Amino acid sequence: MSAPTHEEQRRAWLDAFASALERRDVDAAASLFADECYWRDLVAFTWNLVTLEGRDAVAAMLTATLPAASPRGWAAEGDAIESAEGVVEGRFNFETGAARCKGHVRLRGGRCWTLTTTMDELIGHEERRGRRRETGRCTAAGTKSVGEVGDPGWQPYCLVVGGGQGGITVGARLGVLGVPVLVVDRLERPGDAWRRRYACLVTHDPVHADHLPYMPFPDHWPVFSTKDRMGDWLEAYATVMGLNYWGSTECRNAVYDEEGQRWTVTLNREGKEVKVYPTHVVLATGLSGAPKVPEVPGAATFVGLQQHSSEFSSGKGWEGKRCVVVGAGNSALDICGDLWAHGAQVTMVQRSATLVVQSQTLTGRMLGKWYSEEAVEAGVTHEMADFAQSTVPYRLMPARSKVLFDEIRAANAEFYDGLSKAGFLLTFGPDGSGMPMRYLRRAAGSLIDTGNSELIASGKVRLKSGVEISNAEADALVLNDGTRLPADLVVYATGYGNMSEVVAKLLGQGVADRIGRVWGMGSGLDGDPGPWEGELRNMWKPTRQPGLWIHAGMLALSRTYSRYLALQIKARFEGIPTPVYGLAEVHHKR
Numbered sequence: 001m002s003a004p005t006h007e008e009q010r011r012a013w014l015d016a017f018a019s020a021l022e023r024r025d026v027d028a029a030a031s032l033f034a035d036e037c038y039w040r041d042l043v044a045f046t047w048n049l050v051t052l053e054g055r056d057a058v059a060a061m062l063t064a065t066l067p068a069a070s071p072r073g074w075a076a077e078g079d080a081i082e083s084a085e086g087v088v089e090g091r092f093n094f095e096t097g098a099a100r101c102k103g104h105v106r107l108r109g110g111r112c113w114t115l116t117t118t119m120d121e122l123i124g125h126e127e128r129r130g131r132r133r134e135t136g137r138c139t140a141a142g143t144k145s146v147g148e149v150g151d152p153g154w155q156p157y158c159l160v161v162g163g164g165q166g167g168i169t170v171g172a173r174l175g176v177l178g179v180p181v182l183v184v185d186r187l188e189r190p191g192d193a194w195r196r197r198y199a200c201l202v203t204h205d206p207v208h209a210d211h212l213p214y215m216p217f218p219d220h221w222p223v224f225s226t227k228d229r230m231g232d233w234l235e236a237y238a239t240v241m242g243l244n245y246w247g248s249t250e251c252r253n254a255v256y257d258e259e260g261q262r263w264t265v266t267l268n269r270e271g272k273e274v275k276v277y278p279t280h281v282v283l284a285t286g287l288s289g290a291p292k293v294p295e296v297p298g299a300a301t302f303v304g305l306q307q308h309s310s311e312f313s314s315g316k317g318w319e320g321k322r323c324v325v326v327g328a329g330n331s332a333l334d335i336c337g338d339l340w341a342h343g344a345q346v347t348m349v350q351r352s353a354t355l356v357v358q359s360q361t362l363t364g365r366m367l368g369k370w371y372s373e374e375a376v377e378a379g380v381t382h383e384m385a386d387f388a389q390s391t392v393p394y395r396l397m398p399a400r401s402k403v404l405f406d407e408i409r410a411a412n413a414e415f416y417d418g419l420s421k422a423g424f425l426l427t428f429g430p431d432g433s434g435m436p437m438r439y440l441r442r443a444a445g446s447l448i449d450t451g452n453s454e455l456i457a458s459g460k461v462r463l464k465s466g467v468e469i470s471n472a473e474a475d476a477l478v479l480n481d482g483t484r485l486p487a488d489l490v491v492y493a494t495g496y497g498n499m500s501e502v503v504a505k506l507l508g509q510g511v512a513d514r515i516g517r518v519w520g521m522g523s524g525l526d527g528d529p530g531p532w533e534g535e536l537r538n539m540w541k542p543t544r545q546p547g548l549w550i551h552a553g554m555l556a557l558s559r560t561y562s563r564y565l566a567l568q569i570k571a572r573f574e575g576i577p578t579p580v581y582g583l584a585e586v587h588h589k590r
């Protein structure tokens, strides 16, 4: 007898799984999983974002969720392929009582190694697209189900605080789903958060990874967007998507009424206080909190200009001046390069090691297979890529990523040696897993080099590394090795605080403590304390504070996860039961 084909293996597994679930036979279902197994569920079974590890966890989840989920209609989708030695993988579709869902399975020896199940659309509450689009005909009895902001009595069911890519993506999705949503931002126009950054800021992720939902960038769009162009795109997008967007509107605070199950949110709109009463608040104020400026003894005596990188605009006017840039991340090197290009004498102060990747490595080895012109030509859409990315459980990411980063380090050894020789401190993470894990664990201290690191390697930008700032004098910054750096300008490119600070500021310390730390998955590495949680803390999923959701991250994550966030809110809007399984414990308050 010949060995079963990949297709037959997937079909056999899917049929057995479907039949066990149909019979509500949890033990039989669990026995289809390998000893080492992971099930990542994005809303479909759990109304939560969770990764179950091991057969017992799978069985416990099924026991709790099967009756309500009542999954059915399992059907293979696309080709089953052997993606690695002994690993067969393929996609499938299914339905629960509430939703049409998509899934993916990796099999080893006929048993499940990884399973991913994701909610795609709510049955009977689909997006108003395609055949479901509104006609837009002008009739006397035209339907206006959502209502207009400003109509008497209109209230947002969901208030989104923050109008960057996070707020705009989830706002757009909720709008298409017909949920009354209002997006507010302190700044005047959508995209202003991008526009306000320093002049030379350009995206590092290629356009192929940056599309917003529904409306991709046109294909003549440059690979990398200037900050102003991205700002303009976000603004145009908000307009075209018909987003209810209030600029120049600061969220002052929000108080949750446990009994009435809604928020009272105090907004300051162009100087006037306005109260709104949403059932849900999505915090989308950015993964970064407030600018982090170190307390430097003597800073008040410094006669030159000191600013945080968020206040820096350009190197213009600093020709011939002595400039010190504190920090060694993306902002720091961009600013060093810009100052140098304008003829300044520049010194970078690096305290600890940075994770550096060359731009062409990011677009090539790291993202090329999924987000690139080649991927597009091979028929891999960004939606397919997003789904594929979401099928890797966090537990398995570091080892995969380490293989890639070992290759990257070897292939670019000369580049990294050049930086090391100049004294630049490099890291690839405590476990060598590289940039993706550093981003998911701490979202700071990375550097995507677009060529400026040559300024460091060649000494054109001077470097002091492995040092801390001791104090400031009238005309200099003094380091803890005794070095005195005469300076006319000090830029603190020292990063930003955590999102928990924003939660505390807007919703109070009580709410901040209740939901705990934001981001990181409990790896115990690189500033991300354990215990292991298996999903990003508080991101896009129910938090310990009813009615509070958090949405943040780079464009690609904002696009991918705004879908799951919007579906969870839409289901609640429609009164669909959403029994949450596995609400995360809070292990860390900040």
Ligand SMILES: NC(=O)C1=CN([C@@H]2O[C@H](COP(=O)(O)OP(=O)(O)OC[C@H]3O[C@@H](n4cnc5c(N)ncnc54)[C@H](OP(=O)(O)O)[C@@H]3O)[C@@H](O)[C@H]2O)C=CC1
Binding pocket: 201, 202, 203, 204, 205, 288, 294, 309, 326, 327, 328, 329, 330, 331, 332, 334, 349, 350, 351, 352, 353, 354, 443, 444, 445, 446, 468, 469, 493, 494, 495, 496
């Ligand atoms: N074009 C793009 O796509 C850009 C993206 N970004 C992104 O924005 C985010 C923020 O980046 P960035 O503004 O560079 O901030 P980061 O938090 O990434 O980097 C801050 C740097 O400052 C150092 N630092 C912090 N505190 C001190 C201190 N007291 N003394 C000395 N050094 C200190 C940090 O090192 P230590 O490890 O010692 O704390 C680190 O090198 C990142 O996610 C980044 O990738 C930023 C710019 C451009």
Ligand SMILES: O=C(O)C(=O)Cc1c[nH]c2ccccc12
Binding pocket: 204, 205, 362, 366, 435, 436, 438, 439, 443, 444, 445, 446, 447, 554
């Ligand atoms: O560390 C950061 O802040 C990053 O944004 C890193 C980063 C940019 N593009 C990426 C693509 C995949 C993994 C990490 C990154």
